[in-house]
Amino acid sequence: MKKKQLFAAVLSVAMMLGLVACGGNGTSTSSASDSASVSSASSTSVSASASSASTEEKKEPVTLRMAWWGSQTRHDRTVAVIELYEKLNPHVTIEYEPMDFEGYFNKLNTLVASNDVWDIFQMGSNFPTFQSKIYLLNDFIKDGTIDVSGTTDAFLRIAADAQGNQVGLCSGVNTYGIAYDPEIFKQAGVAEPTENWTWDDYKKICLDIHEKLGIYGSSKFDDWQAGGSSGISQEGFDYGFYNSDNTGLGFTDYKMLANYMQMRADLVDAGAYPDPGACNEISDIEQDFIVSGEAAMTWVASNQFVALTNAAGRELKLINPPRKTANGPSGITIQSSQMLCVSNDSKHPDEAAKFIAFFQSSIDANKILLAERGIPTFTAVREALADNLTDVEKKVYEYVDLVGSFDTGGKPYNPASPECGEAVKEQYKYYLEKVIYKEMTADEAAKAVYDYAASQF
Amino acid sequence: MSKTKTPAVVSGRTPWNRFAYNNNTVGYVFAAPFIIGFLAFTIIPMLTSLYYSCTDYNMIDKSNWVGFSNYINLFKDERFLKSVGVTLQYVVLSVPIKLAFALFIAFLLTRPSKLVSVYRSLYYLPSLIGGSVAVALVWKELFARKGLININLAKLGIPTINWFGSMTAAKWPIILMTAWQFGSSMLIFAAGLKEIPTSYYEAAKIDGANGWQIFWKITMPCLSPVIMFNLIMQLISSFMVFTQAFVITKGGPNDATMYYALYVYKQGIQMRFMGYASAMSWVMLLIMSAITAIVFKTSKHWVFNESES
Numbered sequence: 001m002k003k004k005q006l007f008a009a010v011l012s013v014a015m016m017l018g019l020v021a022c023g024g025n026g027t028s029t030s031s032a033s034d035s036a037s038v039s040s041a042s043s044t045s046v047s048a049s050a051s052s053a054s055t056e057e058k059k060e061p062v063t064l065r066m067a068w069w070g071s072q073t074r075h076d077r078t079v080a081v082i083e084l085y086e087k088l089n090p091h092v093t094i095e096y097e098p099m100d101f102e103g104y105f106n107k108l109n110t111l112v113a114s115n116d117v118w119d120i121f122q123m124g125s126n127f128p129t130f131q132s133k134i135y136l137l138n139d140f141i142k143d144g145t146i147d148v149s150g151t152t153d154a155f156l157r158i159a160a161d162a163q164g165n166q167v168g169l170c171s172g173v174n175t176y177g178i179a180y181d182p183e184i185f186k187q188a189g190v191a192e193p194t195e196n197w198t199w200d201d202y203k204k205i206c207l208d209i210h211e212k213l214g215i216y217g218s219s220k221f222d223d224w225q226a227g228g229s230s231g232i233s234q235e236g237f238d239y240g241f242y243n244s245d246n247t248g249l250g251f252t253d254y255k256m257l258a259n260y261m262q263m264r265a266d267l268v269d270a271g272a273y274p275d276p277g278a279c280n281e282i283s284d285i286e287q288d289f290i291v292s293g294e295a296a297m298t299w300v301a302s303n304q305f306v307a308l309t310n311a312a313g314r315e316l317k318l319i320n321p322p323r324k325t326a327n328g329p330s331g332i333t334i335q336s337s338q339m340l341c342v343s344n345d346s347k348h349p350d351e352a353a354k355f356i357a358f359f360q361s362s363i364d365a366n367k368i369l370l371a372e373r374g375i376p377t378f379t380a381v382r383e384a385l386a387d388n389l390t391d392v393e394k395k396v397y398e399y400v401d402l403v404g405s406f407d408t409g410g411k412p413y414n415p416a417s418p419e420c421g422e423a424v425k426e427q428y429k430y431y432l433e434k435v436i437y438k439e440m441t442a443d444e445a446a447k448a449v450y451d452y453a454a455s456q457f
Numbered sequence: 458m459s460k461t462k463t464p465a466v467v468s469g470r471t472p473w474n475r476f477a478y479n480n481n482t483v484g485y486v487f488a489a490p491f492i493i494g495f496l497a498f499t500i501i502p503m504l505t506s507l508y509y510s511c512t513d514y515n516m517i518d519k520s521n522w523v524g525f526s527n528y529i530n531l532f533k534d535e536r537f538l539k540s541v542g543v544t545l546q547y548v549v550l551s552v553p554i555k556l557a558f559a560l561f562i563a564f565l566l567t568r569p570s571k572l573v574s575v576y577r578s579l580y581y582l583p584s585l586i587g588g589s590v591a592v593a594l595v596w597k598e599l600f601a602r603k604g605l606i607n608i609n610l611a612k613l614g615i616p617t618i619n620w621f622g623s624m625t626a627a628k629w630p631i632i633l634m635t636a637w638q639f640g641s642s643m644l645i646f647a648a649g650l651k652e653i654p655t656s657y658y659e660a661a662k663i664d665g666a667n668g669w670q671i672f673w674k675i676t677m678p679c680l681s682p683v684i685m686f687n688l689i690m691q692l693i694s695s696f697m698v699f700t701q702a703f704v705i706t707k708g709g710p711n712d713a714t715m716y717y718a719l720y721v722y723k724q725g726i727q728m729r730f731m732g733y734a735s736a737m738s739w740v741m742l743l744i745m746s747a748i749t750a751i752v753f754k755t756s757k758h759w760v761f762n763e764s765e766s
Contacts, residue, residue: 113516276710277622433711
């Protein structure tokens with residue numbers, strides 16, 4: 001009996017020691033090593049901090065968590081930059097989590113609910129929804145932790161909220177465009193699109209190419225962006241889906257949405273555009289139908305054009321999306337493609353801010369990133385990259401400059417979308433599918449979308 | 458102390474001893490881990506969900522009490538009603554197919570054969586890996602427009618089917634994937650088949666019954682309790698179909714495969730209408746309880762219980 005009790009006691013003490021010694025890393029090893037008898041660990045941490053005391057300050061080891069969405073190209077490049085930063089700042093460890101777009105926002109939603117958002121996270125124009133979780137960068141800019149001397153006010157403003165608070169640092173500017181394969185156009189004997197082409201031209205081109213070559217005229221479009229958001233802006237300089245301070249809609253005639261929906265349904269019917277089942281097969285830009293030669297053109301964000309061309313392995317050209325009228329507004333502008341933000345749940349906001357500043361403004365980091373998220377907003381970085389641009393990258397820069405030169409009627413650009421943005425986008429896609437499957441007319445669907453969006457305010 | 462062995466449990470000496478060594482106490486202590494887990498991970502979240510279903514919780518802002526308006530809005534939501542319809546259609550189609558497959562294979566496996574145990578493991582394999590995302594992705598590739606299935610159909614001269622683009626065809630790959638995972642039902646059927654006394658079969662053979670009659674008059678009635686069990690289990694699990702629809706069709710062309718659990722996910726996590734999604738979950742609980750209760754009540758008429766006769 002006594003032996004058994006002694007054995008049990010020894011085992012439980014050993015288990016306790018094991019749990020305590022394993023627990024904690026980074027800043028908490030100091031407290032753990034106090035209580036455990038793992039004196040060797042405590043002695044090495046003391047000697048390590050003693051040796052680094054020779055540098056200006058004793059740096060506590062810091063662990064940051066980071067997440068972003070993107071393609072494999074983006075993941076590889078971002079990880080390389082993270083490793084570079086860790087080399088330059090040995091006291092910082094960054095645990096990263098790359099994901100796809102939908103998975104990222106689903107995870108973010110759950111983390112917001114549990115108050116555990118990553119220290120550094122990527123954010124787009126939907127940042128007002130997550131405003132309560134974003135640590136504003138104004139103080140860091142004021143005290144110099146983030147050095148903004150290398151960028152302009154305009155570029156800072158596209159990552160700021162309506163009150164002018166700096167919400168994040170822009171990772172790059174981009175815009176939308178249509179990538180097309182000039183070879184396929186030549187084969188089908190169809191003229192290439194020009195700057196002033198209209199949605200009617202687009203429809204005719206799709207039908208012609210499908211008739212002559214049997215492939216899709218066009219691959220998957222971002223229907224919401226093309227038909228809803230930019231579509232309304234193309235009606236005139238005063239129109240936009242939402243008004244300039246996101247308190248209501250920016251248009252009153254629901255029929256402005258109907259034409260696009262009808263055209264989309266007609267094209268799917270004719271087989272010139274992939275149906276929703278086929279669209280589902282595309283999970284990433286590198287699997288787009290234009291890459292496999294099954295389509296002649298596709299919707300693309302300018303910063304993804306390089307990845308698309310590399311995947312396609314042949315020359316592709318970039319042009320702006322079709323307009324509603326040949327001389328009407330283009331509907332697209334230069335925008336912040338996305339930005340990096342610091343979260344309110346972070347225990348080391350200053351370290352996170354330092355990393356973000358490095359990410360956006362360091363020339364070495366950006367030589368790895370190569371503008372995959374968009375054209376850099378820091379002038380020195382732009383110039384450093386401009387020396388080594390490949391032909392494809394030059395096309396992207398030229399295209400972004402072209403869009404920048406379009407007339408926007410003097411309207412200031414609103415970088416944010418309202419909180420109901422996600423729900424409205426979802427309803428738009430839902431009603432568009434109903435039109436495609438002939439359960440609703442385009443008119444009814446347009447009215448339903450308009451009513452739903454209006455009811456959100 | 459005497460040299461004879463004292464009983465291992467010295468109960469009754471002090472009140473603490475009486476309490477600690479009481480059989481009930483010992484039982485509760487051993488059950489405690491499960492009870493704690495059940496409370497923490499099942500009961501408390503369920504009650505919290507019931508609370509949230511009466512609010513407009515969206516995971517970021519403060520929640521406001523809205524009473525039953527979530528439940529009332531549910532029945533006005535056409536997408537919800539379509540989701541219920543599609544789920545019921547899926548259940549009605551997939552459960553009989555899965556059980557029929559399971560019974561058929563179980564029947565084959567009770568034939569004397571040298572490799573019976575190998576076959577049994579082989580046929581059980583799909584239900585081990587079937588529910589995984591990897592297999593769902595493979596299925597997605599198989600039924601793609603240019604996937605293996607369509608290539609083989611074309612070779613046979615049958616026109617290819619646009620599986621995921623057509624609203625009527627989209628559910629079949631998912632039903633097939635569920636039916637493919639018949640392993641656990643098959644094992645239970647096999648056990649049930651083994652339990653039928655061979656004396657019944659011998660008596661039937663002497664009376665000159667043919668195969669069909671033996672099957673319908675002896676095998677099925679004797680199996681009916683097992684069928685009942687499998688039916689209930691498969692009904693409940695098929696109402697909760699999620700992975701296949703989420704990975705393969707994401708709700709299908711025009712909501713043709715927008716199953717209940719997927720719609721809850723869409724509303725709760727993607728659009729962050731958590732209160733609404735919680736209300737939906739409770740309605741699902743009610744529907745499933747009702748259907749299970751109906752199956753139980755009607756079972757008196759068709760389940761043959763050997764002990765009663």
